Amino acid sequence: RKEVEQDPGPFNVPEGATVAFNCTYSNSASQSFFWYRQDCRKEPKLLMSVYSSGNEDGRFTAQLNRASQYISLLIRDSKLSDSATYLCVVNPGGSYIPTFGRGTSLIVHP
Amino acid sequence: NAGVTQTPKFQVLKTGQSMTLQCAQDMNHNSMYWYRQDPGMGLRLIYYSASEGTTDKGEVPNGYNVSRLNKREFSLRLESAAPSQTSVYFCASGSPSYNEQFFGPGTRLTVL
Numbered sequence: 001r002k003e004v005e006q007d008p009g010p011f012n013v014p015e016g017a018t019v020a021f022n023c024t025y026s027n028s029a030s031q032s033f034f035w036y037r038q039d040c041r042k043e044p045k046l047l048m049s050v051y052s053s054g055n056e057d058g059r060f061t062a063q064l065n066r067a068s069q070y071i072s073l074l075i076r077d078s079k080l081s082d083s084a085t086y087l088c089v090v091n092p093g094g095s096y097i098p099t100f101g102r103g104t105s106l107i108v109h110p
Numbered sequence: 111n112a113g114v115t116q117t118p119k120f121q122v123l124k125t126g127q128s129m130t131l132q133c134a135q136d137m138n139h140n141s142m143y144w145y146r147q148d149p150g151m152g153l154r155l156i157y158y159s160a161s162e163g164t165t166d167k168g169e170v171p172n173g174y175n176v177s178r179l180n181k182r183e184f185s186l187r188l189e190s191a192a193p194s195q196t197s198v199y200f201c202a203s204g205s206p207s208y209n210e211q212f213f214g215p216g217t218r219l220t221v222l
Contacts, residue, residue, distance in 0.1 A: 032209065034210055042216075043200055043213035043214060043215050043216050044153070044200070046211070049210060087153075097158060098209060100152055102150075102151070102152035103152060
């Protein structure tokens with residue numbers, strides 16, 4: 001089993017739709033979790049951290065389920081500019097080496 | 111603050127040539143990383159440096175060497191480039207709190 005798994009997609013949704021991605025991880029000792037966004041031919045950029053209690057930033061909501069070992073990202077009212085690849089990142093406790101998922105591609109169309 | 115900077119942005123090499131990719135960060139981070147990204151493969155860690163003076167191999171270190179010159183700078187060297195090293199190379203630095211990473215803009219390398 002891969003350490004961090006994501007559905008590669010693409011998720012093809014209309015503007016205004018709500019879309020959700022999940023990411024599963026295998027290391028139960030993982031301590032910190034993030035979602036990154038990567039535009040085509042650009043560097044990954046931190047979108048948001050994922051806290052145990054869940055957190056929201058505008059149209060974006062991230063949640064952590066430690067029991068089932070997955071994190072999720074919900075995007076409400078999708079915009080054309082949300083089209084990108086979303087990378088899930090998991091940090092094992094006590095390690096400097098984060099583990100990246102391969103990403104989920106989102107395409108928002110008019 | 112510039113964040114993480116990388117040079118060059120683009121490079122074309124012939125097989126067997128050598129080159130050094132430069133990376134610098136101005137965020138006072140201890141940890142720095144070199145990744146490569148190939149289509150369909152995701153990000154793969156080449157080398158990392160947990161702090162100034164230390165370096166360690168990542169998932170795909172063969173064919174590469176690194177130098178942590180000081181706290182700010184972390185360079186990646188290809189001694190004898192091969193076509194299999196054609197890729198996009200990203201440098202990143204990690205914050206000490208939760209180790210979220212900040213990436214440079216990348217170097218697009220083609221080896222002919």
